[in-house]
Amino acid sequence: MNPGNLPVMPQELFFEFIDSRKDWLEAVCVTGGEPLVHKDIIKLLSLIKKEGLRIKLDTNGSFPERLREIMQKGLIDSAAMDIKATLDKYSLASGIDVNTEDIKKSIDILKSSNIEYMFRTTVVPGLINEKDIELIGKMLEGSPLFQLQQFSPENTLDESYGKIKPYPKEEVKKFGRIAEKYFEKVNLEGV
Secondary structure (H helix, E strand, O other): OOHHHOOOOOHHHHHHHHHHOOOOOOEEEEOOOOHHHOOOHHHHHHHHHHOOOEEEEEEOOOOHHHHHHHHHOOOOOEEEEEOOOOHHHHHHHHOOOOOHHHHHHHHHHHHOOOOEEEEEEEEOOOOOOHHHHHHHHHHHOOOOEEEEEEOOOOOOOOHHHHHOOOOOHHHHHHHHHHHHHHOOEEEEEOO
């Protein structure tokens, strides 16, 4: 799968790149789009692991069984999962129909894991408000790290989002204070 007709890097070239930086490269972040959409992701992660590198996975939680499998095989060392919105707004926030049961399963898989993980939410005006932060906090309660990210209207897939003005910094900080009671640590990005 090659969304947007992006250039594909041959596997050999990727591993040549990795080998050329072995002396200072410790880890790789596998991100996307959604990397777990690819059925052969397990093969890629296995090959990266054989190089002795740590792996961080960025996921949207749409493929819980694949997430569970790669974790059971010890193929990732840490993970970050985007939480787009409250479950009732998930499809709206994602722009596609989302199976929220898959999202809940992925959350549970990470919360019961022994790897480092974090959840993160981009605070998009009109999609995320104080009540939503409270509900998301309750859903993820007890997790070690939650990151609130300031929305940026630049380079959005949906052009209509380019007209949305980000929340003022003080509002995002207020969201962070609301979230603090549910997490060990809350980070604010872009504030």
